[in-house]
Amino acid sequence: MAKIEIENFFYDLLHCKNKIISTFDKWDTKYEEDERGSLVAGIRDCKDAELITLLVNIQKMASGYEQIKDLMDQAEQAQVDEAMVEDDPDDEDF
Numbered sequence: 001m002a003k004i005e006i007e008n009f010f011y012d013l014l015h016c017k018n019k020i021i022s023t024f025d026k027w028d029t030k031y032e033e034d035e036r037g038s039l040v041a042g043i044r045d046c047k048d049a050e051l052i053t054l055l056v057n058i059q060k061m062a063s064g065y066e067q068i069k070d071l072m073d074q075a076e077q078a079q080v081d082e083a084m085v086e087d088d089p090d091d092e093d094f
Helices: 008-030 037-044 046-085
Strands: none
Touching: 008 037, 008 046
């Protein structure tokens, strides 16, 4: 069974996801009838500080997913290394 450790950046991912979805939900409500679409209208009409916060949260989320990918690659490599050691013909007694 694989060992799972909770990393600090997991909490950041959840926080960023919630902030991003909250912003998008607000835009969906506010710009529901806008012909540009709620996402485009929201981005075009939001204040600079709000847009910067949104982009920072998206960047943090992307960074977190990159860290998850690295952890998965390390875990997979550890499994491959373990399998290679178990199948090593030099360890067999003749």
